[in-house]
């Protein structure tokens with residue numbers, strides 16, 4: 223169980239990015255965090271990953287505090303971040319160097335097959351499309367069989383078609399060995415399609431304002447009536463996040 | 479696939495110049511005594527080759543360059559990597575190295591002769607000093623500019639310091655490193671002349687001095703020609719070995 227207790231983060235330049243964030247994620251749960259730009263979603267994910275330290279509060283996984291990256295926690299970034307000097311299979315094997323060679327080989331081909339890129343094993347990252355590269359990043363994160371997988375807007379750079387394709391793919395991967403998923407997005411439809419539970423964050427400083435459990439049966443139908451009702455609800459929640467905060471400059475939308 | 483024939487267009491310039499000079503001397507436009515035509519230089523080279531002198535000179539010089547280059551590269555790589563990776567190490571050694579770098583390396587010659595004698599050691603060390611600095615500088619700078627995003631992937635997988643250097647930083651720095659190696663090799667060829675000027679019984683630099691003292695410009699030009707050919711050959715060798723390690727690069731492909 224992932225336990226985030228009263229976490230605050232202030233960057234060295236004084237920016238208060240998070241203030242008193244509390245959250246527990248059950249094993250195998252698919253949690254989606256939504257919120258406008260700058261509300262601290264990436265910051266929160268970096269704290270969970272152990273890439274950064276909280277100014278106050280604690281992040282703990284199964285009772286042990288996370289103070290540095292841990293083998294049970296995997297991460298997929300917004301960009302694929304593949305090593306350009308390694309072939310696709312070498313990239314997937316990047317994080318499992320401690321395993322014996324034979325085990326490594328079977329795991330890598332298994333992971334590549336699961337993301338549908340078995341035939342690309344010997345290729346270079348520059349030979350992949352954006353969607354394929356992100357699938358390799360997914361394989362790289364999953365090949366070590368993490369207990370928790372963190373995804374920071376993993377599909378936001380992709381076109382709508384590739385994105386829905388990868389969202390379905392992600393659900394298949396999740397079903398395979400049920401890691402706990404924490405995915406950040408600002409795409410409402412993506413959140414509704416994937417999440418067991420949705421957490422809405424507001425900026426200035428970043429905090430959680432609502433937690434929602436959309437009672438939509440899986441597999442979810444993006445065209446269904448319930449889906450639309452919930453989409454609207456979520457929009458309203460998010461809309462408040464984009465409202466002008468006292469002291470902030472108004473975004474001069476009217477002037478455009 | 480048919481490989482298109484690539485004409486060695488790089489030969490046009492040197493061959494054209496040589497033929498032009500040959501013709502100019504034959505037509506009595508130029509002074510063939512002070513600047514002997516290519517035919518005389520080639521004849522001198524052939525004669526030196528026949529007596530076995532040329533091979534001896536080349537061997538002596540090549541050996542010095544090779545040893546000095548290897549030493550300089552080893553020191554530059556280790557110190558460059560350490561100083562690029564550890565801030566404390568950089569603060570400790572970089573100011574001193576930067577100060578030493580500004581001493582014209584030839585200024586060390588009297589000191590090296592006192593310390594290491596006038597034989598091989600002082601020559602090899604002078605070359606190593608010349609090779610060291612471009613490698614050290616370029617590697618430190620290249621490591622400092624490696625994409626933080628790739629480093630973070632290494633952190634997620636809990637790479638040790640050594641792993642981070644060997645598996646992320648050095649490969650990412652490789653393109654700049656290769657350029658530095660080639661620059662270092664060029665400097666090695668320069669410093670070998672200086673080293674051989676300070677007293678040698680054998681070597682292409684000795685041949686230069688000998689040609690000057692005995693008033694034989696053809697010998698000087700023969701030595702210069704040998705330097706040019708050897709320098710080009712070793713650089714080509716280095717570049718083609720390096721190209722095999724850089725096939726992943728996704729850079730600009732020059733227009734045909």
Ligand SMILES: Nc1ncnc2c1ncn2[C@@H]1O[C@H](COP(=O)(O)OP(=O)(O)OP(=O)(O)O)[C@@H](O)[C@H]1O
Pocket residue numbers: 233234235237238239257258259260261262263264265266408428
């Ligand atoms: N390294 C940093 N140093 C200083 N301030 C930072 C740093 N990273 C983020 N911030 C600030 O912290 C706040 C939250 O940033 P964060 O990147 O977590 O937002 P986000 O919710 O992920 O936004 P987006 O949806 O645009 O990615 C922002 O105000 C940002 O300016």
Ligand SMILES: [Mg+2]
Pocket residue numbers: 263264265374
């Ligand atoms: Mg972000």
